[in-house]
Each structure stands twice: as structure tokens, then as C-alpha cells.
Amino acid sequence: MKIGELAKTIGCQTVTVRFYESKGLLGHPARTPGNYRNYNKEDLERLAFIRNCRALGLTIEEITRLIELQENPELLCNDVNQLIEDHLMDVERQMEALRQLQGQLRTLRHRCDSTRTSNQCGVLQALAVERFKTATADN
Amino acid sequence: MKIGELAKTIGCQTVTVRFYESKGLLGHPARTPGNYRNYNKEDLERLAFIRNCRALGLTIEEITRLIELQENPELLCNDVNQLIEDHLMDVERQMEALRQLQGQLRTLRHRCDSTRTSNQCGVLQALAVERFKTATADN
């Protein structure tokens, strides 16, 4: 199975597959006589696993750890749960930050109307003055 | 006012100030005889504006547009409202994506326990099999 077929089956781009290989998420596959990457069923399963993890927002580093856990079956799977739990908390923090943004943007919206020009614009004035609590936390 | 003082007043890093200058958000300031950047009150206000926008998640490109609108007071401020509206919709889309992630991660969590090793791990098995609807939309 060549890289294009693999990518199409899984639903990603060929460059992405090579990118994962370069990051060590996928091993170096066998090569055809013409130096094309030649994938098998295991590679396909691994790629599916990676894409499923990515769809959940797991980082490449997190996926690397999951793969290590997978390949050392004697390890306790508590670590897997912990990773998911941590990631879920990350997601919840992000949501909270977005919720606050949403509120601030809604306040900002419609502070002016089409009858005014930008030198009287309430939005611009608010942006110039207000100290919004930052969501991109850098003190 | 030197760059360090400016940055400290606003609450960002000096490198960040130079970064904004390099992106054209801040103009090239006056220089002291010793070639240090020398900022005035207007520069400070501009930087405050930029940081307020960033705290709301506006991109540098969006901020560039807002500054253009600011500097051309004859333009209608409807455009400003539209930009905020678009950004708000972005934020809402991101929240929806995160909400779905959250649900999936919660389903995943605790599929296994500390009495099992990773070769029996329900989480890993789920990740290998399930086709999650992607939040990082690249079909």
C-alpha cells in the first residue's frame, strides 16, 4: 500500500503521514524497489489510532506517550486514564476562557452603528480603554 | 520611555513589543542618542489597544484592520462591528468543537482501571477503533 492510498483510506494528506514519520509516531516503513513507502495493515491501524487521538485534540507528545504505553503491555493503564483526565481538564480550561471571551465580545458588539464613522466608534473606544482580563495568560 | 518601561507598564515582554513593531502594528519609534527606542504616550496607548485586542483573541491581522479603521475616521464603523461579530462567531464555533471533545473524552475516561495493564486497556482499544467526528476539520 503506497502512501497516497494509505492517506486516502484514513482521510488525511500524504504530507501529514510523512510528518508523523518524521516525528517518530510512525516507524520507517518498508520500501518498494522504486523507493516508495510500502505500508501494511499494522501501519494503517497505527495511523488510524493517531488520527483518532488528534481528532480529540491530543498533542503529538501525548500520542507518543500513549503509543509507548501500548507497546509496553505490562504497564498499568491507569497512566492512560490519567492522560485522558489531564487532557479533559485542559479542554475544560479552554472552554472557560472562551466563555469569558464570548461575554466580553458580546458586550463590545453593537456599541456603535452604521450612522457613525470610526472616529466615534464605541467599540474602538472600548478597546482603547478597557483592561480585559486576559485569556492568553501572560501576567 | 524605554522599551522595558513601556512593556512593564502594559504588562508584556520587551520582545513582544519589538515583535509588534516588526509586524507593523507599532510604528518605528524615535531613538535616543544611544539608539534605544524612545516611546511616548501615543505609543503606549497603541500598545494598550493591541494588548486589549489580543486578550480578546483577535489576530494580528484583525488588529491591523482595526488600526486602519481607526486611522481613517471617515470610514463607517459598521466594519468594526462586523469584525467583532465575525470573531465572536469564531469563538462560538471553537466552543462547540470543544463541547464535543469534552463529551467524547468523558466517554473515554474510566474505560479501564488500575487493575488492568495496558494491553487490556479500554481507552486504548477505543482509540484504535472509533471514528470520532473530527473537531480539527480535515475530513
Added chain:
DNA sequence: AATAGACGTTATAGTAGCTATAAGGTCAAG
């Protein structure tokens, strides 16, 4: 006057997770 240390300067590379481009090699069909 010399020197330490706190600040400033530029240039360059790195971060995450890809995407885009160039310049070329392989293979099957017509």
C-alpha cells in the same frame, strides 16, 4: 578611570502541526 550589572541592540532559530513549494524520480497506459 575601570568595571560590574542592568538594560538595550540585532540576528537567528525554535515552538505545534501542519501546508506549500521546488525540483526531481518511478511507473503504467497510450
Added chain:
DNA sequence: CTTGACCTTATAGCTACTATAACGTCTATT
């Protein structure tokens, strides 16, 4: 034997910074 679809590597770009190196300036203390 050429066209076109696919593959190869290498390199640069994206966002919004952060980090590093190697050097210049200014103030204060010795």
C-alpha cells in the same frame, strides 16, 4: 517514448511568540 499520476527529498512558510547569542549603552560603585 511520452504523458500524467504518483512518489521522493529538501526547504520555507504559517501564528504569536519565546529563546539564544553576541554585542552595545548607561549608571553606579570602587
